Amino acid sequence: MLLYGSLAAGLLAIISLVFNWNTNRNAIFLSALLVILAIHGMLHAAILNKEPFWLVKLLYNQFSPAYFLTGQMLFFYIRGTITDKIDLTRKDILHFIPAFIILVNVFPYILLPTDQKDTIIMHVISAHDDINSFNTNWLIPADLNFIIRALLILAYIGYSFQLLKRYQKDNSAHKNSPKNQELITMRWLYMLIACMLIIFIGYIYVAVSYSLKINSGNALNRILFNFFNISGMAAFMAIPLILITFPQILYGIPAATRLPYQKNNEVPTEKSVAYYDQHEPAVIPVQEITEEEAIAEPFTELASAVMAYLQSEKPYLSNDFSIDTLARAMAVPRHHLYYCMNRVIRIKFPDLRNKLRVEHAKKLLESGEHKNLSIEGIGYQSGFSSRSNFFSAFKNETGCTPSAYLLQVTTKNQPEH
Numbered sequence: 001m002l003l004y005g006s007l008a009a010g011l012l013a014i015i016s017l018v019f020n021w022n023t024n025r026n027a028i029f030l031s032a033l034l035v036i037l038a039i040h041g042m043l044h045a046a047i048l049n050k051e052p053f054w055l056v057k058l059l060y061n062q063f064s065p066a067y068f069l070t071g072q073m074l075f076f077y078i079r080g081t082i083t084d085k086i087d088l089t090r091k092d093i094l095h096f097i098p099a100f101i102i103l104v105n106v107f108p109y110i111l112l113p114t115d116q117k118d119t120i121i122m123h124v125i126s127a128h129d130d131i132n133s134f135n136t137n138w139l140i141p142a143d144l145n146f147i148i149r150a151l152l153i154l155a156y157i158g159y160s161f162q163l164l165k166r167y168q169k170d171n172s173a174h175k176n177s178p179k180n181q182e183l184i185t186m187r188w189l190y191m192l193i194a195c196m197l198i199i200f201i202g203y204i205y206v207a208v209s210y211s212l213k214i215n216s217g218n219a220l221n222r223i224l225f226n227f228f229n230i231s232g233m234a235a236f237m238a239i240p241l242i243l244i245t246f247p248q249i250l251y252g253i254p255a256a257t258r259l260p261y262q263k264n265n266e267v268p269t270e271k272s273v274a275y276y277d278q279h280e281p282a283v284i285p286v287q288e289i290t291e292e293e294a295i296a297e298p299f300t301e302l303a304s305a306v307m308a309y310l311q312s313e314k315p316y317l318s319n320d321f322s323i324d325t326l327a328r329a330m331a332v333p334r335h336h337l338y339y340c341m342n343r344v345i346r347i348k349f350p351d352l353r354n355k356l357r358v359e360h361a362k363k364l365l366e367s368g369e370h371k372n373l374s375i376e377g378i379g380y381q382s383g384f385s386s387r388s389n390f391f392s393a394f395k396n397e398t399g400c401t402p403s404a405y406l407l408q409v410t411t412k413n414q415p416e417h
Contacts, residue, residue, distance in 0.1 A: 007042060012240035024250050024335040026086045029077035030192075030243075036066050036073065037199065037236055044206070050125045057121045061136065062110060065103040067149055069096070071156025074196055078160045078189055081252040082167045084177075084333075098152060101139070109136040150204045157196055164189055176256040176298050181248070181343065188242065188249040195235040202232030251339040256298035299336070303344040306330060306337070316356045319385040323349050354393040357383045361394060365406050375402050 014035065043059040046052060072095045080086050109117070120136060137145065164186065205228045243250065309329060315321050326349075327334040341349050361382040369378060379390030379402070394402050 007038065008237070012244070024086075024252050024338070026077060026080040026252060026335075027250055029073045029080065033070065033073035033077065034236075034239060036070050039063050040067055040070075041233070041236065047125060053121065053125070056125060057117060060121060060124060061106045064106050064145070065099040068099040068102045068152065070149075071153040071160075072096070072099075074192070075156045075160050075163075078163055078192075081185060081189060082163060084253060084255040086333075098148075102145070105137045105139045105145070108138050112136070146206075150200070153196075153200055153203070157193060157200060161193055164193070177253045178256075178297050178299060178339070178343070180297075181251060181339065182253050184246070185249050185251075185253050188246070191242065192239060195239055198235035199232045202228035248343070251335060251343070254299070254333075254336045254339050256302060256336070297344060299340045299344050302330070302332065302336065303340050306340060306345070310352075310356060314356075314360070316353050317360065317381070317383045319380070319383050321353065321383060353383075355397060358394050358397040361390070361402065362398070362405065365402065366409050375406070378402065 012034070014031065039059055040063075042055065043063070046055045046059070075095070076088070076092075109120075112120075140148065168186070205224065306326070309326075310316065313329075315325060315329065318325075323334055323337055327337055330337065337349070341347060341352065345352070347355075361378050361384075364373075364378045364381060369381075373381065376387045376390070379387060379394075382390070384390035384393065391401055394400075394405070398405055400408070
């Protein structure tokens, strides 16, 4: 059960990374944390179950450096979420020093021949309560390795908790963040720390049991051992399940900046946005809001600027127009746009792009452009990269094909006799 639970959580972590990488790249630290925990959980379960042998051989000792990055991944994820920054700095290299030391520590084992590794793995499986009797580490013995790792994880959990408390006290740090999104994300981060603490308590119990050679056959110890294993697995599984249930937490806590769409080095004003709304009616208009609502949702200005830019410049007419293109034009991070689309404008970027392209295609059809271009040509002129994409999007938006729509327009414009 422990083995399959760890495997399932690891797969969910990988799926989370694949599907949310574009939303917020800060999710890579969270996914790395879950993958590390999954690897450790699978190794722990395989050793306790004494099978499968190949899995113990694959994971034992060789992934020890990764285990010494557990706390760091938690810290990087929480720090990046509350600061709305993703990139690591040069100083962050210091956080990787423990993992490098452990890599040096286990290097002799990595270089061992296969038959010697097989002998060690058999010893590990048969006598895991006496880990120092088959110690192969160069600098730090196995039992001390467990204790150092536990203390390191605890230090990072405590430091991450302090970051959250400090963020809450600093009003200036989050005055430009959406209040509702901030509340949801802060609750999630505290839950993440709580889950990590539960996992840590189980790990420290196992580490102390191994180091002090507590008799695993003792009834009380066996009950405690099973309890901590089950509670740790439940906390571990809860993390990816929460991500799947509440995907909006992956937007993090975006901090709005005054760097939206620029034209002639000017930020669009309310007047310019109104002009675009008047002369080029928005397919998805951004509703006017009160000052109180603007404080609660600081990304409304960006939403209006996005719509103004789309309507004036029509970048969607290029078939390679993407969220990255829009982010560069607006001079904002990509995850700000994802949040803005899904939570303020309330439409996904691909759907909005298709709506705008279909509207443009309808205007071309209504203006008689089909006399100069084929139906497929009108699709290309509207930004679609292929005939199939054009017809599919057009039918989704209008309920009919471009040819049928053209027939309707032609019939409607014919003079009555």
